[in-house]
Every structure is written in structure tokens, then in C-alpha cells.
Amino acid sequence: MMMPTAADAPYIELYNSGELEERAKRLERRLALCDICPRNCRVNRLEGELGYCHSGKEPIVASYCDHHGEEPPVSGSRGSGTIFFGNCNLRCVFCQNHQISQDWQAQECNRVSVNDLADFMLKLQEKSCHNINLVSPSHFVPQFVSALNLAIPRGLKIPIVYNTNSYDSPDTLRELNGIISIYLPDLKYADDENAKRYSDAAGYSRHARTAIKEMFNQAGGLVTGAGGIAVRGVLVRHLVLPGNIAGTRQCLAWLANEVSNEVGLSLMSQYHPCHRAFKYPELTGIVEAGEYVKALRQVKELGFKKTYIQGLGSPRVYLPDFNKEKPFED
Ligand code: SF4
Structure with missing residues (x-):
């Protein structure tokens, strides 16, 4: 098997110079007093x-x-090689992935080694996936970088997507510079009180905005290549919530004015009440057509160049079931 070269993926150069291994070690050391995400728990x-x-x-x-x-x-035509990490550093009351993100005891049986994680990435590449898509990776960045260091000499060469809730530490993101080709961050809330109430995420808007700026500094606007597949850049997701709980207008304006309208923007209408959302009357409905159309109008006014939108019948279509081998199959 031929060793991939830096022309295949930018992280190969980091591997060849030994920098990737250094970063893996540095990140692992931080687990001894964990400050990998903004929670800064300082546990060993x-x-x-x-x-x-x-x-x-x-x-x-x-x-x-x-x-x-x-x-x-x-996703392209061949699919995105998604790796769904268990557990999360947020507690969104409406999380559609709550089976794997918030039932930590059930996740104990899904513990694997970094070698296994390297195997999974290679298997997804063998399946011809366009990329490796790390879903909710914020709390497992050190383990991912160690696994990448094992997978490269075994032939891994496809781009990496960092698919995050954006409650990320800038110091941790800086260790991913040159590793991640495509950042896929959420911008969940404009208002910290709502972030605290619905996701237990104190200071979310400050942390997420700092993180997205760092991602943009590293990867820039969204660039697509052959077949419209993302080659590099930032693609921000914003989920419109009922009753403007997400602060859609402020989120979009900040993104265009303080980052760039060159970022890709995915404006999502798929909100569907699940998990603990039923305890909050304001979260029990779905997004009204008028709310979504208003947001679409603003997207156009702000001049976003690459936008991805959803149909208004989408809330049920995207609900996963993690008891199935392919959670999104239906
Ligand atoms: S990664 Fe986990 S343990 Fe570390 S700071 Fe974040 S929440 Fe705390």
C-alpha cells in the first residue's frame, strides 16, 4: 500500500514532520486536568x-x-463517514441524539480504544465515503488526534469534518489547525439565558462565537470542488427554534457582519420536540412556516453565498434512532 502524501490531505504533512504526534501527546497531557472544552472541569x-x-x-x-x-x-453521492461520539458537553433539552448524548451509563459499553477509532476511520474510507465526519467530538479531541496518528500510516487520506455544537475551547481548536478540512459548527443561540435554560451552556454565545471565528481563521469560507463536495472551509448550521428561542436574527447578522457571508450556511427547519422538550410549553410545537420564511429572507439580504435550506415537512425526516445500525436509514 502506498503511503498517502500531503497532496491527499493536509494532515499528512503534520504526520510526516512529527508535529501530529507532538499535538497528540500535548492534548493527552491536558486530560490529566481536563480543560479540553470550556467547562474546564479540571478532573483527571x-x-x-x-x-x-x-x-x-x-x-x-x-x-x-x-x-x-x-x-x-x-454527504455528496457516496455518503459522509460519520462517527457519532457518545456523551456530550451540553444538555440540550430537545436533543435529537439524546439516546447517545445524555444517557452516559448506557454509553459505557461503547468505550473503544484509540486503535479501534483508527480502524473505524479506515473502514469508512474503504466504503468510499467522501470524508470522516466527527459528530460531537469536542470532549474527545485528544483521542481523535491520537487515532489519526495511527490511521495515517495505514493509509487514511480523506478530509476530516469537525461537526460540533461549538462549545469548544479555542486552545483545543488551535491544535486542530491543518488537521480539519471542513468545520461544521452549530450556532445555537444568541441569548445566554436561553442557552443556559435549554442547553445548560453558560456563556454559550461568547464561547461559540470565539470558536467559530477561530474555525474561520483556520479554514476560511466554504469551498466546494468536483461534484459540489466540500473541500475546505466553514459551514455553519443554525436550527430555527419555535418562538425565536434561538435568536435567529441576531445569529445570522453576527455571522455575516463579524465573520463573513462567505461561510456556508445551513438554515434548518427540522426542529421536532423530543427528549425533555415536553417539559417546556414553548418548545412543544414545530417552527411556523412564517418564522422560517422570515429567516430565509434575512439570509438573502445578508448575501450569504452558499446556503442550504430544508423543506417545512422535514421535522420527522431527520429524527435518528440509535438502536439501529444505521440511525438515519428511514
Ligand atoms: S471535555 Fe469533559 S471533562 Fe473536559 S472540560 Fe469538557 S466537560 Fe469537562
């Missing part, structure tokens, strides 16, 4: 102590598969 994950994300030394992979339901530049 290497010794089995658990912080807010209930995740120790080993990665937890709830599911991995080729996924055809992401935005077209991510």
Missing part, C-alpha cells in the same frame, strides 16, 4: 475521573456509518 480523565461529559480516557463511539442525510457538500 487519565485516572478515570469524570467531569461534566462523563467521559474518561478512552473514546466512546456510539455508532459509525456512511450517512447520506447531511448537507449535500458533506
